[in-house]
Amino acid sequence: MATTMTDKELLAKIRKLRLADLSDGMDALGLVNVGSMSTEMRPLRPGIAFAGFAFTAKLVPSQRKGQPCKTVEEYFEANGEWCSDAYSFSRQIDKEDVTDRVLVIDMGGYPGGVLGSDNMLHYKAKGMAGAVVDGGCRDSYECNLEEVDVFCTKRTFHHVSFRMSNGGINVPVECAGVTVNPGDVICADDDGVLVIPRDRAEEVVEFAIAILEADQKARAAKYKVLGMEPDYTLNRFA
Numbered sequence: 356m357a358t359t360m361t362d363k364e365l366l367a368k369i370r371k372l373r374l375a376d377l378s379d380g381m382d383a384l385g386l387v388n389v390g391s392m393s394t395e396m397r398p399l400r401p402g403i404a405f406a407g408f409a410f411t412a413k414l415v416p417s418q419r420k421g422q423p424c425k426t427v428e429e430y431f432e433a434n435g436e437w438c439s440d441a442y443s444f445s446r447q448i449d450k451e452d453v454t455d456r457v458l459v460i461d462m463g464g465y466p467g468g469v470l471g472s473d474n475m476l477h478y479k480a481k482g483m484a485g486a487v488v489d490g491g492c493r494d495s496y497e498c499n500l501e502e503v504d505v506f507c508t509k510r511t512f513h514h515v516s517f518r519m520s521n522g523g524i525n526v527p528v529e530c531a532g533v534t535v536n537p538g539d540v541i542c543a544d545d546d547g548v549l550v551i552p553r554d555r556a557e558e559v560v561e562f563a564i565a566i567l568e569a570d571q572k573a574r575a576a577k578y579k580v581l582g583m584e585p586d587y588t589l590n591r592f593a
């Protein structure tokens with residue numbers, strides 16, 4: 356379908372919706388289970404929700420073995436070398452306008468902690484909407500204090516140094532069971548992560564808005580029966 360909304364207009368609409376509405380919208384178009392990441396992909400804490408366009412990176416297990424370091428200086432030098440390869444994607448992020456992009460990393464589920472409390476603060480400062488990694492996040496407690504928005508399949512203390520190598524930047528990747536192309540719309544909330552192709556997203560949103568409106572009417576009626584004040588989520592369109 357031709358796109359009629361700007362990227363900003365599209366994201367503004369998606370950010371009012373729940374993944375449940377967007378998924379039902381995908382079902383309505385016959386895209387049943389398409390773009391649904393596996394349920395192992397979980398938020399670092401409750402309440403994380405974001406939407407943006409995929410910036411993809413792939414890391415692969417390294418063929419190289421790290422050598423034992425005799426001094427702290429040697430360690431920092433070796434770590435720097437590993438990082439300059441594994442974090443090639445991070446240098447690319449520094450060169451681009453990554454506002455409203457979601458960092459999607461395919462590590463094949465390997466539990467190296469590619470994201471942590473230091474680099475996630477940087478990506479947040481760069482205006483990225485969040486990060487989704489089929490692999491590990493570390494410094495989890497600090498990430499939550501910082502309110503950085505990460506979904507991952509693993510939590511770990513391991514680094515990617517001494518373990519992983521660059522396997523591609525802004526190429527199609529496999530992430531928690533879904534092929535993600537750069538520019539796909541990545542939507543995340545407490546229920547998980549859904550990937551919507553940009554060229555289908557406007558149709559999905561049209562159905563999803565109608566679905567959420569119907570849900571809000573139904574829940575408002577039930578609140579009334581219960582004599583309870585409706586919660587703020589009945590005001591998502593306000």
Ligand SMILES: O=C([O-])CC(=O)C(=O)O
Nearest residue numbers: 469470471472473474475
């Ligand atoms: O140092 C790294 O590359 C990963 C990490 O722990 C952080 O960003 O905090």
Ligand SMILES: [Mg+2]
Nearest residue numbers: 471472473494
């Ligand atoms: Mg760290």
